[in-house]
Amino acid sequence: MMRSSPVSKSSRRSFLKAGLMGSAALSFGSALSVISGCSSKPVSYPLNASDKAVYRFLNKEDVSMVAALIPVIAGDSFPAAPEQQRSAIDQTLPRIDLFLYRLGDFNRKEIRQLFDLLHMRVARGLTTGVWQDWSEAPAEDIAAFMQSWKHSSLALFNNAHNAFTDIIGFAWYSNPDVSGPLGYSGVTDTLRAALPQFQQT
Amino acid sequence: MKDIFAQGLEKGWKVLAAHEQPDSTTLEADVAIVGSGAGGATAAEFLSKAGLRVLLIEEGKLRYQKHFKMDELDAFSSLYQEGTARKTSDGAIAIYQGRTVGGSTTVNWTSTFRTPEQTLAHWTETHGLNGFSKEQMAPWFEERERALNMQKWLVPPNGNNSVLKKGCEALGYSAEVMVRNVNGCWDLGYCGFGCPTNAKQSMLVTSIPSALDRQAVLLSGARVERFHFKADQIQTLECSALDADANLLTGSKIHVRARHFVLAAGAIGSPAVLLRSEAPDPYDTLGKRTFLHPVNSTTATMTEPVKGYEGAPQSVYSDEFLWRDGVAGAAGFKLEVAPVHPGSLAAQEASYGNRLAQRMRELPYTNSMIALQRDGFHEESPGGQVKLRDDGSPVLDYELNDYVWEGLRKAYLTMTEIQFAAGARTVSPVHHDARDYSSWAEARSEIAKLPMAELRAGLFSAHVMGGCVMGEDPRRSVVNSLGEHHQLPNLSILDGSTFPTSIGANPQLSIYGMVAMQASALAKKLT
């Protein structure tokens, strides 16, 4: 089940402080083991002007960050062919956007704060070890910061890790194009024919 | 196939969406009910049957069969509180509650139990409740069992439930077949997404239609902010309108006048309305004693496909460990399984990359076992406390202490043993520091070493109870045994928030039966 709440209230105001303070203790870096296994070449994700209308929560910087995170979360369930990669991300971003949009006012604000923090170069570098733009960050570095957030002694980072894996993992695997090949039945042709809600346009 | 809600709308049910009402609209009723879930809808049915004009107010959107398309992401983000992101304040326990017309019953899994007699006896003896003996409650349960077609599930359990049955039988533990509230169930397994066939006898297709047939009015997309008082009387309640998706505030207000008010916004929701209203709370009991049946789980990979996403989500349970150490003894737990849908499985793993992808490739072979801890019966299990955040939204503080951790570790061990006894190839507790174990011997020694700590153990709750607890002593409770507020004579609280402890079983029938009794008494008083 979902465990996607971001940062809790007690830690909210101290996010920046904790992030900066915690950085010394959290030796991030590319020396950490590569656990994602996907290609280190990031999928660059420029946002077209026409895409913007699609999103109700994600902004341009969010899109580039989330697009960089999707392949890391998906691991080897992420397609290998470049054109399929692009379409996989195209399908997943609006799903994540819808999910975030519907989180309710409080969580939306929390996620906004977390995302905005991660868009600031210095704060991002100190909390994640990723200093370059998201679109240029190697998957290994992203995987490494996820791993250190998971094992951090600060609840703040554990919660942020859980928010990322929950939301992106959920949005990725709940897509019938991803779950169908895993054996998930979903809406079968029989059901599609039998139930009125699938006949409406 | 007939869609009872669509038909009702056609024949002229009075169903309003808040965003379509002009700003500062005032509505009037004999009784205004806040929340359309198990408690609110049952109250609406009984009060409207008595001839009272009922207004049923719901924060969530009206969604019914035509919206229920078995889509995990759409369902989870639209039908649940905080889009399934609700958690305890420390982030340690994920909390699932419905937020739609029908409340949690629209998304619940149909598992049906009467309140255990141990619980009723404990309430009578320790919390001083009147009218809650097994014998006094029996007719109310019987009536609701008939009304909601609650019957033993005769279809063979799906693969996921069979693991629990097989493992328990191998170890000599009890394993029983459940009762479910369904009528013509297609055995699909999507109860948590909104039943696509209307087979589930949730409030959406039973008590709410029954009330609407008797001139009740339903107002959806309206968040009740607070009551306004004149002396000890509630004069009006104030709602904020939400947009068509019941997501963002529109800025408009709706006011409601009524003779009597019923709060049924569920645990967390009901205390939150009273906290925002700054309602009298002379003994500081409001929001306290909120219980969760904290749940931990273990994931097994079986040798044959079990397809945990197909078939009635829950049909087998074991109470072997529920009361073993006595009602007020060490933590006890009920064993069940959870349906295994791909998004939820991915999210619960708190993992990513190749490791998660490997787990997901085993989806059809995955069994998910859960243990529900019975909280609130022991002095070291005082429950959590609902508080308000700066923006007025509620959040639950729930401390996990050694008493609970001990129960949780025992549950990790027991579930793992059962899964291996049922033939699991590997078992992994849902815990950040666990991995796949390939034998019971290995699992037993590894689980003994797992840190029982917040944000390491993956915990959730789909049964939030308490926070406005019942009792005859106002110093220890918020309402009396009839759900009447101790300080506010024209307010009743009729939902799961009044339970003085957790139930020790899935709570829906406990709410239906109790509220049927309380609402009948209220109807007599008001007519």
Ligand SMILES: Cc1cc2nc3c(=O)[nH]c(=O)nc-3n(C[C@H](O)[C@H](O)[C@H](O)COP(=O)(O)OP(=O)(O)OC[C@H]3O[C@@H](n4cnc5c(N)ncnc54)[C@H](O)[C@@H]3O)c2cc1C
């Ligand atoms: C996924 C899931 C599965 C479950 N499975 C089972 C099961 O198989 N068997 C079982 O017995 N129980 C099950 N339950 C639990 C059971 O459904 C609930 O315990 C029960 O519905 C609670 O009833 P309630 O009236 O207290 O609250 P709810 O049914 O939750 O209703 C409360 C309603 O009030 C609304 N509300 C809250 N605040 C406001 C406000 N300020 N203004 C207006 N409206 C508001 C909410 O949106 C909600 O619709 C499950 C629950 C979940 C979430």
Ligand code: SF4
């Ligand atoms: S199993 Fe399927 S058809 Fe049956 S009640 Fe649940 S969702 Fe409805």
